[in-house]
Amino acid sequence: MALEPYRRVLALPGVRALLLVGMLARIPMTGIGITLTLHVVNGLGMGFLQAGLVGTGNLVGAAIGAPLAGRFVDRHGLRPVFAVTTAVQLAFWCTAPWLPYEALIPGALIAGLFNQPVFGALRQCLGAMVPAERHQSAFALDSMAVEVSYMVGPALAVAISTGFSSTVTMYAVGVGLVGTGVALYALNPPTSSPGEEIPESVPRREWLRPGLLTLLGVAASLTFVLTTTELSVVATLKAGAATQWTGLVLGLWCGYSLIGGFVYGGLPRGFSPLLLTGVLCAFTAPVGIIGGGWWWLCLALVPAGLMCAPAMSATVAAVNGRVPAGARGEAMGLHGTALLIGGACAGPAAGAVVDSHGPGWAFAAAGAVGLVLVLIAFPFWRDARRPAAAEPVSASL
Template sequence: MNLTPYREALALPGVRSLMLVTLLARVPKTMTVIALTMYVVLELEHGYAAAGLAGAAMTIGVAVGAPLLGRLVDRRGLRPVLALTTVAEAAFWLTAPLMPYPVLLGGALLGGLLCLPVFGVARQSVAALVPAEKRRPAYALDSMAVELSFMVGPILAVLLATSVSPKATLLVVSGGVVLAGLALFWLNPPTRADHEPLDAARPVSRREWLTPRMLGLLAISAATTLVLGGTDVAVVAVLRAAEQVEWTGLVLAVWAAFSLVGAFVYGMVSRSVSPLLIVTMLGLCTIPVGFGGTQWWSLGLALLPAGMLCAPALASTANAVSQLVPASVRGEAMGLQNSAITVGLALGAPLAGAVIDASAPAWGFAATGTIGALIGLAFLAAELRHRRRKIAAPTTPAPTSVTAAPADR
């Protein structure tokens, strides 16, 4: 195994501390939805529909707030945003146990709107600390950190809610957010490299960077998490139908382990792979998962190809976005990508659930996988048309492509 790309990336000043701090800071963030769900169901004794509505309110807040907070980071710097979001989000989780359900819905929306932007800050800081030619292994490491945090956070939230109390879980989340915000405030990672221009004399218009190519990257980011959200639900449904629901945690852990391995391999390859191709293959490999068998071990094995592509899909799109937009608007661009990721997750689970209710569990994988593959194929076809036009008329100014940045083709 060629570990040189990882050694070179981690040897850069500030990268190791960024990876460690953001890994730990993400854990309380990955506890939030489960903690809120368990509180509404177990403590308030409402149904799962009410819990889903609370989670949806928070998701909407996150999707709307991420680009706004990113734009604020671009204009005012990181620390003011960290101070604002740490105080606001911690206050929500601290006071949530005192709120009646209708007030909790509004609080969840505001809590999501002013959510501590750990994920966006991590991606933005990687772009500031790592030269473009070395970002692929750095973003692979970042994706592996995301996987690890999602392996720990939800399990910890369930354990606390069932063994201590749902209220205590909300308080733990509040304390975790405070610690995460303080750690990031202390680290204060750069959001723009020293050599990158401030563009203070002429603010960059959205028309200059929110191009068809950027919109394409946002679309495939959403397609990626739509497939992942649908897979989560479909795994539970398949195992429940097979009366093996007790193996759900292990199967999901195996799926996450495959994703970790995929990210590790992605960071070592010598040639960049288009995120369009990775997302298309993710969708295609997800379609047949539910037809691979009804035993927990066969389902785990069927998840291998798609699992190996999960983290690389997210890493490659983040890398492409980082190289596509000017440094002065990178926070807003990363915020938009985070919104796309959030929207994809929010759509994937109910879509798979609706298909499963109308047919069978295996079709949950097929439905979300097909949508992801079709979105990827649509943009791949557009890329092929763009390249043909360039070959046919090399002296004609090329129209804007909808695909990845040049370093990821």
């Protein structure tokens, strides 16, 4: 595999800075969920059910707010959106450690609604700054950066809470989010390619079609499978009295994804996100039948792990290429919402299967559900592949 595709992407003006800021900006965002959980359980002395309600409120707000923020980015640019969302995050995280539980739930919901559109906006900007023929390598780099952020963010939140307190962790998350907003406000990367005509309004009927909706469903199934895998790994190791190896197994799983993303981004051509997601699901289903200890689980996760980052980057590239320039922010927001929905549905579903049949069946169920959703999306794939440039876009509508 040649490194030249990556060199070409990183040589483009502003791309290195965008990827670096994007990776650092996602670290506090990936620690939000565990930080809220630890605060409710350790700081307020309540149960995991109450903590789950706070986390769910934040996720619901984020799922609603992501496409709205993307639409505002399309119409008004990055800076106004980050100015408002950063101010809201500053207000919430400065006051959240002192809020009573009854006020923390609506506060987390509002904070989620005004979440900074880091994931969607950065992908939109990356797509605008990189020529279409290099999107595969660019989005692969972005997916690898996301993996690093998820490896660092939650672990750092737990470390700070253990070494200091949940209150200090909440302030640290707040500082990180405010720093994110200030950095991206100052960087102000472009959301459209040079010379690209952006109409004032793009009707949704021109791009929000069955093909894109099923593509978003595939993205949701991807995070459903990944989140179920994570929970099933924890349950499997707990059942085998090997909980102490949980961090290592999950870390290796993320490492496999980084390797897969690196290889995929250097390939001369990409593959359909349906194919990559389907292969990931097929490799996930039999993981639970592997026995023999935690080291066997590490080996069993290799095939599916290698497909994680390629599948994710393929869905991003497909959505980016499917919609007209004036609607990419909203489309990327919907992509983020789909990812959140998939992850949110995985928790109760995986828990129910683990409790009733064991963690091995949770792997199988996740893989089967993912494959069914991919097969449902397959008939619509022709519509989803049609390039946005071929569609009529009227500035007067």
